[in-house]
Amino acid sequence: MERNTKIALLAVIVIAIVAVAGLAFSGFGGKQTLKIATTTSLEDTGLLTVLEAAFEKQNPNIDVQFIAAGTGQSLEYGKKGDVDLVMVHSKTQEQKFINESYGTQRNVFAYNYFYIVGPASDPAQINGTNATEAFKQINTTGSANPDQVKFVSRGDNSGTHNREIQIWNKTGADYNTTIQGQKWYIESGKGMGDTLNLANEKTAYTLSDSGTYLAYKGNITLVPFVTQGKDLLNIYSMIPVNPEKFSNVNYNASMKWVDFVLSTEGQNIVGEYGKEKYGQQLFIPLAGQAEPTK
The missing domain is CATH 3.40.190.10 (Periplasmic binding protein-like II)
Incomplete structure (x- = not known):
């Protein structure tokens, strides 16, 4: 029992x-x-x-x-x-x-592509360039006229931010010493949608994946200038x-x-x-x- x-x-x-x-x-x-x-x-x-x-x-x-x-x-x-x-x-x-x-x-x-987008007035005159030429132009004109030419970065170690850094370095600039911290360079520390909204508010350029840009374009005035090329491929x-x-x-x-x-x-x-x-x-x-x- x-x-x-x-x-x-x-x-x-x-x-x-x-x-x-x-x-x-x-x-x-x-x-x-x-x-x-x-x-x-x-x-x-x-x-x-x-x-x-x-x-x-x-x-x-x-x-x-x-x-x-x-x-x-x-x-x-x-x-x-x-x-x-x-x-x-x-x-x-x-x-x-x-x-x-x-x-x-x-x-x-x-996959899709990253877009370099900015104000329709294109103060850095990047229309018709490729990714490295566009970034070089933004650096040059932004350094000379930081109140007129600005760039908003994700600044968050995201895939988009890492691609941005690669392109800056490919222009011959050292991202850590000659890009980051400059008056014309703004880091949002936020996601892609928020970064697009901030760039729109600042009338600035930014690097965006094409999908998010197309989803947000109805609410912002930024336009795409560079949309193709190996440097912008996004997998x-x-x-x-x-x-x-x-x-x-x-x-x-x-x-x-x-x-x-x-x-x-x-x-x-x-x-x-x-x-x-x-x-x-x-x-x-x-x-x-x-x-x-x-």
Whole structure:
């Protein structure tokens, strides 16, 4: 009798442990959480909202939660195991993240271009130039007339900010000593949408991903001057956080998200997004294709 009682008690304990473990994994109500750190440029365009709705329709047991930050901050979240997946757009930073075993694999899914935008009056006369020539002109004219020519930077270690720094350095200037801190150079420390609004307020130039610019252009007067070229190519990727480094991450849900975005349905959403709302495609699908080089 005593032996049967012990067995029954043990069975109750085992069932309780399994139940608690199930709740811990799936969340109350049977839902799992998928935490994604994403660039503000993807968030500001509204694309993620559409992808999320379609994904959750297929996976009703997964609740997708986005944390919008610059690429640098998004990768930091990944390095701490605070998120399950990152969606970013700075290849050098992404490869470092993977090489240090924080991420498993880089999955490219879309691209567009950065735009150099500014006031229609074009005080630095950059129209018709390329990216490096435009930045060189802004530096020269801004230094000579800081009240008339200004540039607003993200200044937040985002993918856009890192690309901006690369272009400044390519002009022959040293970003840290001859660009940063100048009177004509303003750092917003904010996301892309807020930076565009600040540049508009200051009648300044800025570097923006094309998607966010097109989403915001109806509310600002800034116009695009340089929109193509290798220096302005902007590729987006998804990287699951390494479950071998952080046992708490929801790797299975991450891979379901990756597979969905790379699927025919996901890529159709990416390619069609913006046409109806903004009258123009914001992203070019890239799944299963070689990365463009220019």
